[in-house]
Amino acid sequence: MCKWPVALVTGGGSGLGKAIVERFLAEGAKVAILDRSEERVQEVVAMFGGKVVGTSGDVRSMADNKAAVARCVEAFGKIDTLVGNAGVWDYNASIAGTSEEKLAEAIDELVGINLKGYILAAKAALPELYKTKGNAIFTVSNAGFYPGGGGVLYTASKHGVVGMIKQLAHEWAPHIRVNGVAPGGIGGISRGFPSLSQEGIRFSNLPLDDLMKQMLPLEKAFYASEYTGGYVFFANRKDNGPATGSVLNFDGGIGMRGF
Numbered sequence: 001m002c003k004w005p006v007a008l009v010t011g012g013g014s015g016l017g018k019a020i021v022e023r024f025l026a027e028g029a030k031v032a033i034l035d036r037s038e039e040r041v042q043e044v045v046a047m048f049g050g051k052v053v054g055t056s057g058d059v060r061s062m063a064d065n066k067a068a069v070a071r072c073v074e075a076f077g078k079i080d081t082l083v084g085n086a087g088v089w090d091y092n093a094s095i096a097g098t099s100e101e102k103l104a105e106a107i108d109e110l111v112g113i114n115l116k117g118y119i120l121a122a123k124a125a126l127p128e129l130y131k132t133k134g135n136a137i138f139t140v141s142n143a144g145f146y147p148g149g150g151g152v153l154y155t156a157s158k159h160g161v162v163g164m165i166k167q168l169a170h171e172w173a174p175h176i177r178v179n180g181v182a183p184g185g186i187g188g189i190s191r192g193f194p195s196l197s198q199e200g201i202r203f204s205n206l207p208l209d210d211l212m213k214q215m216l217p218l219e220k221a222f223y224a225s226e227y228t229g230g231y232v233f234f235a236n237r238k239d240n241g242p243a244t245g246s247v248l249n250f251d252g253g254i255g256m257r258g259f
């Protein structure tokens with residue numbers, strides 16, 4: 001059993017975030033989510049009854065992040081763990097192939113969600129995390145370390161997240177631990193973002209699962225639930241008290257292919 005009974009998860013309405021919610025509940029936590037999809041928020045809240053509360057809102061908004069923190073505290077009294085996770089992928093969009101008109105808008109949207117959204121969530125949760133001497137965990141990606149897991153926008157945003165984790169760990173020590181989990185490709189999910197009109201675009205002719213089997217040294221596709229142990233590890237004070245400023249490469253060994 002973990003020692004972190006209350007967590008707030010951004011992007012908890014689908015994909016990896018929803019899997020983290022399910023795993024944390026299984027470990028005995030109570031969970032609040034913030035997601036921009038009202039429909040997904042309602043679905044997850046209905047699915048888990050009184051153990052999950054939700055706020056629909058945009059992680060790029062300070063007010064929405066503060067509303068999610070307030071909802072969590074109102075329902076469960078505190079926050080032990082913040083999981084910053086809401087993010088969007090750029091479908092490997094190249095700078096060369098993106099029109100001048102779209103590029104600035106796309107940077108604002110992607111960096112706004114993937115990086116600014118994490119920083120605002122951290123700012124909003126800080127007073128509560130300080131009270132509990134809690135911790136924050138942010139979803140990175142293999143793209144936080146290596147090229148080829150996205151285009152320049154996504155890769156830059158995820159490298160930025162690694163820097164943010166380190167600086168936040170430095171700033172918040174000794175009170176609050178800050179760590180990251182860097183998953184590889186997640187079978188079955190991945191969505192684009194509106195400014196590059198990516199809905200329905202395919203990244204590869206191969207299904208993502210087959211592509212991952214080809215790319216990864218472990219020759220296997222991994223699913224969202226298989227990544228959730230990393231979050232449990234960092235949330236649990238008992239087992240990893242010394243961990244802060246760490247990012248767990250949890251990606252099927254994507255950088256270990258060699259030549």
Ligand code: NAD
Nearest residue numbers: 011013014015016035036058059085086087141184185186
């Ligand atoms: P997903 O699209 O399945 O889920 C993301 C959730 O975030 C959605 O419910 C969406 O509504 C929400 N969201 C998006 N923008 C938001 C905003 N502005 N405000 C509030 N909520 C917002 O995506 P996913 O694949 O589960 O991605 C989750 C995290 O995992 C992201 O940080 C992503 O970069 C990272 N990641 C994903 C993969 C992958 O292959 N899917 C690989 C490595 C890392």
